[in-house]
Amino acid sequence: xxxxxxxxxxxxxxxxxxxxxxxxxxxxxxxxxxxxxxxxxxxxxxxxxxxxxxxxxxxxxxxxxxxxxxxxxxxxxxxxxxxxxxxxxxxxxxxxxxxxxxxxxxxxxxxxxxxxxxxxxxxxxxxxxxxxxxxxxxxxxxxxxxxxxxxxxxxxxxxxxxxxxxxxxxxxxxxxxxxxxxxxxxxxxxxxxxxxxxxxxxxxxxxxxxxxxxxxxxxxxxxxxxxxxxxxxxxxxxxxxxxxxxxxxxxxxxxxxxxxxxxxxxxxxxxxxxxxxxxxxxxxxxxxxxxxxxxxxxxxxxxxxxxxxxxxxxxxxxxxxxxxxxxxxxxxxxxxxxxxxxxxxxxxxxxxxxxxxxxxxxxxxxxxxxxxxxxxxxxxxxxxxxxxxxxxxxxxxxxxxxxxxxxxxxxxxxxxxxxxxxxxxxxxxxxxxxxx
Amino acid sequence: xxxxxxxxxxxxxxxxxxxxxxxxxxxxxxxxxxxxxxxxxxxxxxxxxxxxxxxxxxxxxxxxxxxxxxxxxxxxxxxxxxxxxxxxxxxxxxxxxxxxxxxxxxxxxxxxxxxxxxxxxxxxxxxxxxxxxxxxxxxxxxxxxxxxxxxxxxxxxxxxxxxxxxxxxxxxxxxxxxxxxxxxxxxxxxxxxxxxxxxxxxxxxxxxxxxxxxxxxxxxxxxxxxxxxxxxxxxxxxxxxxxxxxxxxxxxxxxxxxxxxxxxxxxxxxxxxxxxxxxxxxxxxxxxxxxxxxxxxxxxx
Numbered sequence: 001x002x003x004x005x006x007x008x009x010x011x012x013x014x015x016x017x018x019x020x021x022x023x024x025x026x027x028x029x030x031x032x033x034x035x036x037x038x039x040x041x042x043x044x045x046x047x048x049x050x051x052x053x054x055x056x057x058x059x060x061x062x063x064x065x066x067x068x069x070x071x072x073x074x075x076x077x078x079x080x081x082x083x084x085x086x087x088x089x090x091x092x093x094x095x096x097x098x099x100x101x102x103x104x105x106x107x108x109x110x111x112x113x114x115x116x117x118x119x120x121x122x123x124x125x126x127x128x129x130x131x132x133x134x135x136x137x138x139x140x141x142x143x144x145x146x147x148x149x150x151x152x153x154x155x156x157x158x159x160x161x162x163x164x165x166x167x168x169x170x171x172x173x174x175x176x177x178x179x180x181x182x183x184x185x186x187x188x189x190x191x192x193x194x195x196x197x198x199x200x201x202x203x204x205x206x207x208x209x210x211x212x213x214x215x216x217x218x219x220x221x222x223x224x225x226x227x228x229x230x231x232x233x234x235x236x237x238x239x240x241x242x243x244x245x246x247x248x249x250x251x252x253x254x255x256x257x258x259x260x261x262x263x264x265x266x267x268x269x270x271x272x273x274x275x276x277x278x279x280x281x282x283x284x285x286x287x288x289x290x291x292x293x294x295x296x297x298x299x300x301x302x303x304x305x306x307x308x309x310x311x312x313x314x315x316x317x318x319x320x321x322x323x324x325x326x327x328x329x330x331x332x333x334x335x336x337x338x339x340x341x342x343x344x345x346x347x348x349x350x351x352x353x354x355x356x357x358x359x360x361x362x363x364x365x366x367x368x369x370x371x372x373x374x375x376x377x378x379x380x381x382x383x384x385x386x387x388x389x390x391x392x393x394x395x396x397x398x399x400x401x402x403x404x405x406x407x408x409x410x411x412x413x414x415x416x417x418x419x420x421x422x423x424x425x426x427x428x429x430x431x432x433x434x435x436x
Numbered sequence: 437x438x439x440x441x442x443x444x445x446x447x448x449x450x451x452x453x454x455x456x457x458x459x460x461x462x463x464x465x466x467x468x469x470x471x472x473x474x475x476x477x478x479x480x481x482x483x484x485x486x487x488x489x490x491x492x493x494x495x496x497x498x499x500x501x502x503x504x505x506x507x508x509x510x511x512x513x514x515x516x517x518x519x520x521x522x523x524x525x526x527x528x529x530x531x532x533x534x535x536x537x538x539x540x541x542x543x544x545x546x547x548x549x550x551x552x553x554x555x556x557x558x559x560x561x562x563x564x565x566x567x568x569x570x571x572x573x574x575x576x577x578x579x580x581x582x583x584x585x586x587x588x589x590x591x592x593x594x595x596x597x598x599x600x601x602x603x604x605x606x607x608x609x610x611x612x613x614x615x616x617x618x619x620x621x622x623x624x625x626x627x628x629x630x631x632x633x634x635x636x637x638x639x640x641x642x643x644x645x646x647x648x649x650x651x652x653x654x655x656x657x658x659x660x661x662x663x664x665x666x667x668x669x670x671x672x673x674x675x676x677x678x679x680x681x682x683x684x685x686x687x688x689x690x691x692x693x694x695x696x697x698x699x700x701x702x703x704x705x706x707x708x709x710x711x712x713x714x715x716x717x718x719x720x721x722x723x724x725x726x727x728x729x730x731x732x733x734x735x736x737x
Contacts (some may be wrong), residue, residue: 051671066702067701069700070494070701070704071701073495074494074704076562089502092495092496095496096495096496096497097497188594201685201686201687203702253580253582254581254594254596254599255580255581255594255596255598256581256599256600257596257598257600257601257686258598258599258684258685258686270582272582309710375532380706390495390496393702393703393705394703394705395706397698397702397703399685401516401687404686404687405687405688408599408601408686409601409687409688
């Protein structure tokens with residue numbers, strides 16, 4: 001009996017040891033709950049097949065992604081080894097000591113050359129132009145547009161449009177044309193509406209939506225070197241851009257006052273609108289006939305140019321960072337070495353992820369793989385982003401508090417709105433000792 | 437026989453057989469409870485009070501610097517915060533008034549002999565047993581201008597309940613009224629059933645009208661318990677977060693609890709949000725005190 005007990009204890013000890021050994025080889029990546037996270041899980045399953053090290057992509061809804069991530073950071077928790085964090089988190093997460101400095105890794109693998117320039121600038125480097133890197137560009141993304149090809153190509157609609165506006169109905173090349181087209185198709189009596197844009201004011205949705213107009217109208221959010229905002233975010237170009245965004249809001253379906261990616265894809269799948277704004281990462285669902293009955297008639301285009309020909313888009317997407325409190329930092333670095341390999345990046349793109357690898361992005365294979373990849377490729381070289389400073393959330397709150405009442409509530413004028421926003425941002429930068 | 441058994445037991449078992457002593461009760465229940473209260477309530481309360489006088493941000497590694505009353509000054513000078521308070525006050529007024537009218541009205545209807553009274557009362561209590569977040573999602577669908585059933589039944593076409601900045605707060609209050617009127621109803625029903633029947637009989641003999649009977653007999657006697665319902669509902673409505681957050685988080689519906697959440701967990705302004713939490717706490721305590729004083733006056737009459 002004694003022998004039996006000893007044998008059992010030995011078995012338990014061996015089991016415990018092997019369990020702890022397996023535990024050490026488990027890596028956890030934290031990301032938001034969306035299709036790219038599923039593609040990443042498929043990709044990392046291949047890493048497990050190659051190395052025996054399992055990688056789990058843990059997700060949470062977008063609405064509490066930031067809160068959950070920073071709660072874990074603030075607690076110095078080791079639940080996540082890596083995180084695919086939003087681009088605007090770079091300042092807060094690096095200055096807070098939550099991200100591992102990846103500068104050596106970046107230089108060793110020459111990632112400044114390997115990855116597309118915009119992705120390096122916005123997903124990895126902080127402060128701007130400092131040569132300090134905190135992430136590996138993982139999921140490239142930007143705002144683009146989907147549209148109803150069948151509505152645009154209907155001969156009767158084309159003739160009516162030409163008669164009304166004096167030019168051909170086609171994919172809009174400018175925001176003015178896009179507004180005309182939205183106005184033309186806006187027919188509430190027929191349960192058909194012009195356009196779907198972002199209006200959700202709870203995080204960055206509406207701000208990113210407005211950015212598409214502001215950047216393409218030739219304006220900017222401020223001087224990112226000096227933190228000056230007056231004369232930038234409230235410039236005449238920015239005012240015109242905001243006025244146009246508000247005009248587009250008037251051409252959205254009823255109840256379009258708090259909408260983001262889910263609703264904007266629904267606007268197309270339910271046949272409500274002629275055009276819909278969304279991040280490219282959400283477009284795969286629009287090509288799937290199981291989720292979009294209009295899949296065969298859905299087309300895509302890049303964010304149009306402003307009045308002076310400037311053409312930019314709001315940046316989406318994320319870089320992947322190693323969490324400072326991870327107990328598996330060495331294993332995480334090894335994983336990232338695998339992740340940045342050309343063949344892995346190619347496979348990442350095949351699975352549906354938007355690679356940031358310049359070589360893969362530029363390849364004909366990638367650009368012709370889907371109806372929207374070409375627009376994505378063009379857009380990724382014309383992206384701009386929000387402030388990535390540690391106090392970005394306060395800047396977002398001010399933007400939501402100022403922009404939403406004007407766009408949705410019709411309060412005040414565009415000039416008053418942006419002047420007030422400039423004053424708010426100046427006060428915030430002053431509070432944190434940035435700029436003059 | 438019994439005493440013989442007890443004498444054979446050890447002293448502890450004998451104490452157990454006799455029942456728990458005061459000392460045992462203190463050691464087993466009261467001390468752990470007080471310890472838990474101190475660890476989980478009092479300590480964080482005092483800790484956050486300390487933070488409210490600092491510029492601490494939980495998302496950074498920077499130490500907390502003492503800034504005195506700066507956070508309180510900034511908050512009380514912030515027009516957006518006052519807007520949040522005014523939205524909250526409006527919401528509390530609409531919501532609690534609605535609940536008292538509907539809840540008391542339902543109690544009056546149920547305070548008479550009607551068939552299936554028990555079943556009706558139970559069914560009316562169902563809304564308050566549901567989760568706030570689930571109720572929010574459920575009503576969001578009901579309010580939807582494209583396929584919501586409310587517009588269909590009321591014949592309102594594409595009426596925008598939640599998207600219209602002026603209507604959204606009312607829409608949230610309607611859901612709160614639907615959910616919590618049964619609570620007021622339940623307390624009112626208890627109050628109504630306690631009114632002595634002989635008072636009504638006397639009023640009937642005196643040929644008093646319904647209006648007179650209601651305002652001179654029913655309402656004064658139910659008032660103390662109704663005031664308790666109002667105190668509870670006011671405190672809860674003042675703290676409303678999930679319902680408004682799920683249904684329509686837009687500037688015209690940004691209640692103070694939502695602003696507090698955003699400040700604390702999205703902007704990570706830990707010191708500032710602690711100060712705001714104390715301002716809210718002081719306001720709730722002040723309002724409750726006013727109610728309690730009024731309640732005591734009502735009781736004294």
